[in-house]
Amino acid sequence: MTRAVSVLACGVMDRTGVYGSRGTSKTWAELEADPPGTGKTVFKVAGKTDATFRRIDFPARALVLACEAAGLLHVLTEAQRAETAICVETVLGSLTTDLDFQRSLGADVVQAGIFPYSLTSTCLGELALRYQLRGPTVSISVLEHRPGEALRESIRMLESGDAPFVVTGCADAAREAGAGCEAEMRALVAVLAPRGQGLADLEWPEEHAEAPFEPLLRLCR
Amino acid sequence: MRRPVYISGRGAVTGFGQGVRALCDGVFGGETALRPRDRTAAVQVNTAVCGEFPAGTFGAAAIPERDLPLRAALLATEEALDEAGRPDLADMGVVLATTKGDMSGICGRGAGLGSPIRLGALVSEALGFGLHPTALTCACASGVMGIASAARRISLGEHERLIVVAADAVNEFILRGFGGLGALDPDPCRPFDAARRGVSLGDGAGAVVLTAHESESIGVRVSGYGGANDACHVTGPDYHGRGVGQAARRAVAHAGIELGEVDVLQLHATGTRANDESEAIGLSDLWSSTAAGTPPAFGSKGHTGHTLGAAGVIESLLAVAALERGQVPGNRGLRESDCDPRLNVSGALRELPRARHALKVASGFGGVQGAMVFSR
Numbered sequence: 127m128t129r130a131v132s133v134l135a136c137g138v139m140d141r142t143g144v145y146g147s148r149g150t151s152k153t154w155a156e157l158e159a160d161p162p163g164t165g166k167t168v169f170k171v172a173g174k175t176d177a178t179f180r181r182i183d184f185p186a187r188a189l190v191l192a193c194e195a196a197g198l199l200h201v202l203t204e205a206q207r208a209e210t211a212i213c214v215e216t217v218l219g220s221l222t223t224d225l226d227f228q229r230s231l232g233a234d235v236v237q238a239g240i241f242p243y244s245l246t247s248t249c250l251g252e253l254a255l256r257y258q259l260r261g262p263t264v265s266i267s268v269l270e271h272r273p274g275e276a277l278r279e280s281i282r283m284l285e286s287g288d289a290p291f292v293v294t295g296c297a298d299a300a301r302e303a304g305a306g307c308e309a310e311m312r313a314l315v316a317v318l319a320p321r322g323q324g325l326a327d328l329e330w331p332e333e334h335a336e337a338p339f340e341p342l343l344r345l346c347r
Numbered sequence: 348m349r350r351p352v353y354i355s356g357r358g359a360v361t362g363f364g365q366g367v368r369a370l371c372d373g374v375f376g377g378e379t380a381l382r383p384r385d386r387t388a389a390v391q392v393n394t395a396v397c398g399e400f401p402a403g404t405f406g407a408a409a410i411p412e413r414d415l416p417l418r419a420a421l422l423a424t425e426e427a428l429d430e431a432g433r434p435d436l437a438d439m440g441v442v443l444a445t446t447k448g449d450m451s452g453i454c455g456r457g458a459g460l461g462s463p464i465r466l467g468a469l470v471s472e473a474l475g476f477g478l479h480p481t482a483l484t485c486a487c488a489s490g491v492m493g494i495a496s497a498a499r500r501i502s503l504g505e506h507e508r509l510i511v512v513a514a515d516a517v518n519e520f521i522l523r524g525f526g527g528l529g530a531l532d533p534d535p536c537r538p539f540d541a542a543r544r545g546v547s548l549g550d551g552a553g554a555v556v557l558t559a560h561e562s563e564s565i566g567v568r569v570s571g572y573g574g575a576n577d578a579c580h581v582t583g584p585d586y587h588g589r590g591v592g593q594a595a596r597r598a599v600a601h602a603g604i605e606l607g608e609v610d611v612l613q614l615h616a617t618g619t620r621a622n623d624e625s626e627a628i629g630l631s632d633l634w635s636s637t638a639a640g641t642p643p644a645f646g647s648k649g650h651t652g653h654t655l656g657a658a659g660v661i662e663s664l665l666a667v668a669a670l671e672r673g674q675v676p677g678n679r680g681l682r683e684s685d686c687d688p689r690l691n692v693s694g695a696l697r698e699l700p701r702a703r704h705a706l707k708v709a710s711g712f713g714g715v716q717g718a719m720v721f722s723r
Contacts, residue, residue: 211574217462219484224453224461224520231523238527242582242712244461244520245446247486251713254576260593262574263715264492267448267463267482275481282499286349288574288601333479 132324136316137195138346139188145346146195161311162187184299186249188313211261211289215268215276221300261289274331274338292318316342352498353564356431356556358423362398371668374650381535390519392526398549398652413451415516419552427554440478443467444493444513445656486711490659495572513660514552536618537680538646546617549652553660570722571602577714588629590716598718607637610702613666615710616646631689641691649679659709666705
């Protein structure tokens with residue numbers, strides 16, 4: 127039997143702009159900012175304010191914009207979001223925060239406020255907080271040449287009944303290149319559900335799939 | 348249909364030294380591995396103690412700090428594979444759980460760059476596992492979430508055996524990070540005690556071999572798991588402990604048992620005011636519907652220090668040991684609790700006759716909550 131789930135919505139933020147399956151399409155020129163955005167960017171993308179957006183780390187900002195482009199609050203009800211899991215993968219992790227915090231150890235004042243963002247689960251917590259996603263939260267570290275584990279784990283979570291919906295995707299947003307990856311500024315999210323509803327099916331990505339997120343990217347534009 | 352998942356091997360390296368026996372004898376014996384800082388003594392931070400790996404754990408030669416997570420992970424993995432009867436590694440894979448993994452390149456020279464999967468790949472390559480490794484990083488709940496992920500894969504029939512390996516070692520980055528947040532107790536931590544002032548940190552690695560085959564089992568199943576998110580703050584817990592309660596409720600439901608059947612709780616119990624209060628409230632509220640209230644509960648960070656991403660695996664081994672030994676360790680440093688009195692904690696070792704089910708809970712930055720049920 128084919129292992130597959132349904133995609134309810136998806137959104138992406140990359141170096142060109144913010145795009146989503148519900149029609150969001152904004153270039154950074156239109157947004158008058160550089161990725162991953164400023165304090166005004168959420169308003170320009172989604173018409174609402176986000177008081178702490180400018181203070182959160184790059185991957186969290188990228189993920190929030192992708193979620194807004196996916197229309198997360200429109201796709202899932204509050205009750206559904208209370209059961210929704212998060213499962214996101216990253217190559218670069220929190221590299222920019224790690225380097226900033228490490229540099230601050232040699233300065234007069236340690237940047238204690240950014241230390242929690244040295245953990246990638248913290249940026250997923252920013253999603254949980256904003257969208258009240260109260261299911262299991264899983265952050266996965268992947269090698270650049272082996273993407274797709276978050277999709278596989280999300281499908282497992284749905285098949286096992288561990289969550290009825292999963293916000294899945296990838297987030298690599300850092301100033302620096304590292305861990306075999308170019309300096310990236312991209313996040314993609316998709317809302318997955320058991321098969322039989324939604325925009326399209328997403329099949330199990332094989333271990334050696336080179337571009338497992340490509341089917342989701344196509345739904346964003 | 349879900350396949351059952353069994354434990355077949357265990358390994359650990361902690362401040363008590365190498366081995367699960369040293370860990371369990373230390374914790375159940377009421378000892379502590381929190382000692383005056385030695386390897387990290389030069390780090391300027393507001394605590395005198397740390398649960399560092401004892402000198403000589405990895406042989407006579409000094410090990411660079413950046414290599415400690417890998418060396419500890421390898422030792423724990425070897426021990427777990429020994430207990431599991433040296434299964435064929437060709438169709439086994441590593442599920443690596445850590446907060447930061449290999450910090451080289453961020454702290455000093457190297458190419459690790461805080462990428463957990465690179466540590467997983469090093470462990471996998473060094474020991475010759477056939478499957479590609481995966482890596483989870485869910486802050487201080489990493490170990491628990493790693494066991495859940497591996498159990499899920501075995502349960503779905505993808506694999507016959509997997510090994511969960513968790514490792515973290517304390518360094519300046521971590522000490523000053525927690526210090527900057529004001530989260531460190533200057534003295535050895537005292538979870539749930541009225542005088543507690545924060546957490547103590549510790550080095551740690553743990554490993555657990557999971558199998559689909561009962562014949563290989565040590566007699567303990569991973570019978571349930573669950574997760575949740577507080578969704579209220581990225582570093583502080585929900586005061587009412589709703590997240591930890593929800594994760595525990597989901598794990599117990601997944602195990603197909605009633606709350607009243609849980610015989611022992613292994614707590615996150617960091618020693619920070621916020622964690623201990625919210626954990627006590629959340630779990631006590633969950634058990635408020637049962638006649639007997641919460642079962643006997645214990646934490647172990649007063650013994651080992653908080654081993655961060657490794658804590659979920661190391662403390663799961665202690666939960667399993669509580670079932671095997673029929674005992675609940677005392678909560679070291681606890682004289683008088685000022686937390687929710689409904690939580691059944693004690694400073695003394697207690698007997699636990701006929702115990703069948705243990706529940707382990709863990710929390711991490713980002714509001715992450717995880718819970719596991721182990722059953723005999």
